[in-house]
Amino acid sequence: MSNPIEIRQLTNLEELAEMQQVEESVWHMPPTPIHQTYTALNHGGVLLGAYDGGKMIGFIYSFAGFDGNDPYLCSHMLGILPNYRKDGLGMKMKLKQAEISAKMGYPMMTWTFDPLESLNAYLNLHKLGAIGAHYKIDHYGSMDDGLNQGLPTDRIQIEWHFNRTTYQAIDFDEAKLLLNIDKDGYPITIKENIDSANDVWFIAIPEKFQTIKQQNPQLAREWRFETRKVFQALFSKGFQAIDVVRDESNPISYYYFSK
Structure with a gap:
């Protein structure tokens, strides 16, 4: 042992x-x-x-x-x-x-x-x-x-x-998805504009990003720059990254953003 x-x-x-x-x-x-x-x-x-x-x-x-x-x-x-x-x-x-x-x-x-x-x-x-x-x-x-x-x-x-109360469990809502992954593993923007009236948004990211960097550097760069635009937009409107939800059937994780 x-x-x-x-x-x-x-x-x-x-x-x-x-x-x-x-x-x-x-x-x-x-x-x-x-x-x-x-x-x-x-x-x-x-x-x-x-x-x-x-x-x-x-x-x-x-x-x-x-x-x-x-x-x-x-x-x-x-x-x-x-x-x-x-x-x-x-x-x-x-x-x-x-x-x-x-x-x-x-x-x-x-x-x-x-x-x-x-x-x-x-x-x-x-x-x-x-x-x-x-x-x-x-x-x-x-x-x-x-x-x-x-x-x-x-x-x-x-x-x-250290004194922060953690959030309750989050359920993924596809209707609030800003950026997704297409069938070939590329980032695809679902919504161009962020409606500030919505207080929740999701962003997809791939699993095993280091593997993507090694096997397809151009794809890795696309992920960096596409997610940068969406992250910047959310943070500039007062949203914060609160949680990450995993897709158990696909190699995808989703950021959960809220105000």
Whole structure:
């Protein structure tokens, strides 16, 4: 019987060096300097390691943030080695991070994610109950790592308020669908104009976006730019990404937007 994965706070330079190794394995690019992560660790940051026995197989790197009014935790990186990306480890790590953050006095945590990564969207919005608050075009500029290379780094900014009441279960409504997927896997706009009188909208995204990027880069670009237009329009009208609904019979997920 395998040992359970242990999730614990990182406290020293040796553990931060282990974190660098995992980061490099996940993103295939030079890791964050230890002097930076160590500074965050000593000034309000929350850094976690996930361990299988004595081996670090995942980490979270977050640091203190301030918007001019309130403090919050900025969760910058969550990395897990490929063989461990099942069984809900990412969610367990985020919940541990939130537990520690709340005890430290943070009311909220924020981070960004690629809106076309359906697994991340489902974790952030559906499982954790966070909200997508803002859309950022090419937020990080050009990135050459294995996960982001070749596309603008558009991101949705997440806000996870620890005292927020989660929404009830959402039922998909095709009549409120703004963007869908055609039979060949391409994005197809259903409605050009967003009626502000409607307080609910859905947007389809494909599963396994990384596979699409590898097999059909042009299709991946179409998804980036078509969804960008719809996301921008919704956020500009005061909508927020509240949940993600999965189509159990097709490789499709649907964003649920509401005011």
